[in-house]
Amino acid sequence: MFFSSHVPFFRAVTAVQSFRMFARLSEWYNRPTLGSLDLLAEGLTAALGVEVYPPGAHIPNKLTIHDISRLSHSMMHIYNGEERIVVKFQAIISPGERRDVDITPGKKWTEMKESVRNQFNIHNVDVKFMSGERELQHFSDFENLNGAIVDVIQQPQHKYKLDPSLIAKKHNYNFTRKKDDRTVYTRGNYQYNRPYGWFRYAVAVKNVYGDDNTWLGSRGKRRIQTSDGEWPVSYHGTKMKNKGGFFATQTNIDESKIIDGVYSSPSLDIIDELYAEEFVHNRTKYKIAFQNRINPDIDGDHMKIISKQHTCDGAEYWVSPLEDQENKIYDVRPYGIIIKKIKTDNNPQNYTQLG
Structure with a gap:
């Protein structure tokens, strides 16, 4: 009697547990994965303010690197x-x-x-x-x-299709499990702040700006030092352009220090805090920002620096005043798109603002 009276209960508990396990496995299997092009298309839609469809969509216009530059650059005019x-x-x-x-x-x-x-x-x-x-x-x-x-x-x-050829998949890099070990990296003789905690999609930029790819530096895993002719790395988020941007955060900045041009920053922390666009994909929140190489020719006025002593948020900003796609001056070259998960929540009411 003892065993027969408890077997049905035991089986019922096992069935419930099995159902929950199956539901969790199904959710895990169908989760949006960092590195997927569907996730990237959704993020680009939020960041660029145009509709970007994943591969396979019947949309004639393919999104190009020049479209990304044109739609995401934060031009300031003073x-x-x-x-x-x-x-x-x-x-x-x-x-x-x-x-x-x-x-x-x-x-x-x-x-x-x-x-x-x-x-x-x-x-x-x-x-x-x-x-x-x-x-x-x-x-x-x-x-x-x-x-x-x-x-x-x-x-x-405008509507665009995200073509796989835009991404150099073999150069994608998952920084989400990497920790800052205090190693100082340099690119173009400036400190390079690696995007720890983010997944980086590598944009296929080789030979886009001509046959000379020196600006990208030499290839190599965990390369610490800069190479000859390499350009430094900066970040930007489209909130710099679309929501009042840089000047909304710099209420006390000395006007003599404000420069006309494309703004970015070597500080990913400040881009994450103030300028990275948020979006929702499959009930999960993410942020998206852009990783650039910047023409460091200060003597030729291709790059100007607003030091952190002159900004309200304590971050340094780089300005590229001569960037001009119409005349093929590409001083700000996005070569990476970075995305990170910021929150997982099963309550759909929390997604009404980002939808």
């Missing part, structure tokens, strides 16, 4: 009190919503569009300008429109 108004017009984006807009000499067309998007607080769409039935496509189109009303038309997001 005029230092110089005379800058050539044409002032009123931009209307919807009934009752209008802004005064200045046309600035010496700036690119894409930069003027970015200025308008910032004024209207729209960042994930392209815009075009219409005067009546005529589309305004060049600065010269505005010459006779001083004080006029110009319609700002929002255009749909």
Whole structure:
């Protein structure tokens, strides 16, 4: 009687345990893995503000390294009190919503569009300008429109496909289980802060900028010292561009130290804290940021340094004032995309903001 009365209970407990074990194994098997292209596509969608689909999607446009640069770079524009108004017009984006807009000499067309998007607080769409039935496509189109009303038309997001050829998979590296052992690494004669705790997708950049790949340095596992002609490593996150960015965190910065150009930092800690974009994939939260090589030619004005003594957050920033894709000046070259898991939670209510 003792054994027969307890066997059904024992079997019931075993069945429940088996079900739970199966559920956990199923969840483990189907978990998003660091290194997967599906995860990367979701992260790039959050970071770049465009729709990036995983491989296999029927999307004609393949995401390129130049798209990543164009969509993620944080261009800052400071005029230092110089005379800058050539044409002032009123931009209307919807009934009752209008802004005064200045046309600035010496700036690119894409930069003027970015200025308008910032004024209207729209960042994930392209815009075009219409005067009546005529589309305004060049600065010269505005010459006779001083004080006029110009319609700002929002255009749909671009869609891209993440092609496997964008990633040099054999150079991916998992830093999630690596610990900082206080070894000092250098790249381009500057300290290189390895992305401990992150998974790095290596972008296929070899020969993208010409046959000379010296800027990448020599290959080798756990290489500590820099090699001749190598460029230093910096990081950037797209919150530097899309959410007020650098200047929102530098309220007390000396204006004389602010420089026009693309901003990044050798400090991954500050990018993680302030600028890395968050996203959710399969009910798990992640952060995404970009790892760059920077042209270190200070004498030629390709690189300027804002020391940590002049920033509110105590981090050093590097500025690349001559970066200009339109004229094939590539001083900021993303060569890695880094992602890390920041939280796992089974409560779906915690994901409504990041969805």
